[in-house]
Amino acid sequence: MTRESDCDVLIVGGGPAGLSAGIFTARAGLDTLLVTDGDPILRRNAHLENYPGFPAGVNSHRLLELMGEQADRAGCDRREGRVVDLQQSNGGFVAETEDGGQVTAGTVVAATKNTVDFLAGIDGVEILDHGKEFVATDDRGRTGVAGLYAAGRLAAQPHQAIIVAGHGATVGVTLIEDSDEEFYHDWVTPEGYFTGRGRELPPGCEEIDADEREGREAESVAAMQEWFAAPHPEGPQQHPSVRDDE
Numbered sequence: 064m065t066r067e068s069d070c071d072v073l074i075v076g077g078g079p080a081g082l083s084a085g086i087f088t089a090r091a092g093l094d095t096l097l098v099t100d101g102d103p104i105l106r107r108n109a110h111l112e113n114y115p116g117f118p119a120g121v122n123s124h125r126l127l128e129l130m131g132e133q134a135d136r137a138g139c140d141r142r143e144g145r146v147v148d149l150q151q152s153n154g155g156f157v158a159e160t161e162d163g164g165q166v167t168a169g170t171v172v173a174a175t176k177n178t179v180d181f182l183a184g185i186d187g188v189e190i191l192d193h194g195k196e197f198v199a200t201d202d203r204g205r206t207g208v209a210g211l212y213a214a215g216r217l218a219a220q221p222h223q224a225i226i227v228a229g230h231g232a233t234v235g236v237t238l239i240e241d242s243d244e245e246f247y248h249d250w251v252t253p254e255g256y257f258t259g260r261g262r263e264l265p266p267g268c269e270e271i272d273a274d275e276r277e278g279r280e281a282e283s284v285a286a287m288q289e290w291f292a293a294p295h296p297e298g299p300q301q302h303p304s305v306r307d308d309e
């Protein structure tokens with residue numbers, strides 16, 4: 064990581080892959096900025112029925128809002144903006160946005176589905192053309208360029224929301240492991256789970272007592288009741304090429 068960077072981690076793209084990566088890197092204490100422009104493709108879904116945890120399915124807009132809220136709570140800074148260029152600089156990266164702004168970052172997670180144009184200035188990124196463009200990575204999302212990762216559909220992951228979200232989490236954890244940040248598993252455990260067995264509390268883990276656990280559960284119950292108090296006002300976004308016959 065470069066000390067002068069605006070952030071430790073720049074995530075480009077705010078779909079399930081990017082949001083999920085940001086939740087993990089921000090929770091690990093890495094200064095994380097997510098820049099996204101345009102709609103995640105999941106908004107075209109009509110009713111999301113294969114995302115574990117929602118037995119009767121969930122409105123995809125709602126799921127994205129929940130992921131965004133979780134990223135915010137984790138401390139991930141989210142901004143609207145289109146990244147049009149990325150260059151290696153000073154041991155890290157500098158991204159240029161469409162409005163002429165610049166963001167410097169120690170590491171970058173690209174999570175832009177099939178958008179690869181902004182990566183053209185980086186030597187060593189292998190673009191795969193399978194009709195649409197993807198970025199070649201190892202099985203943990205590393206591109207082969209130190210500090211640059213690709214997550215989700217962009218990394219040629221299967222085209223399901225849970226898989227790209229899981230891959231975003233994998234990439235976030237990989238980035239943490241590759242960084243200087245101490246990391247274990249990002250677990251919240253009952254009081255004494257580690258210390259009651261004479262073990263040090265591992266980095267990135269938390270033990271909470273019964274009162275704290277009940278408080279957190281009450282907060283989560285209240286929050287979810289509010290999020291799901293009424294149907295989401297928005298339905299699916301239709302594909303732009305589908306004609307609207309009037």
Ligand SMILES: Cc1cc2nc3c(=O)[nH]c(=O)nc-3n(C[C@H](O)[C@H](O)[C@H](O)COP(=O)(O)OP(=O)(O)OC[C@H]3O[C@@H](n4cnc5c(N)ncnc54)[C@H](O)[C@@H]3O)c2cc1C
Nearest residue numbers: 076078079080100101102103104105146215216222223224
């Ligand atoms: C009609 C439809 C229905 C679907 N139904 C299901 C379903 O039922 N179940 C299921 O599991 N999956 C479904 N999917 C698939 C699922 O939505 C995708 O696999 C998943 O959302 C991909 O996530 P991602 O984070 O990789 O990319 P995306 O969600 O597309 O996120 C990428 C984000 O990056 C932004 N971006 C791109 N370029 C830039 C740039 N240069 N700078 C800044 N931001 C940028 C994009 O605007 C976008 O917001 C469906 C998809 C479609 C199209």
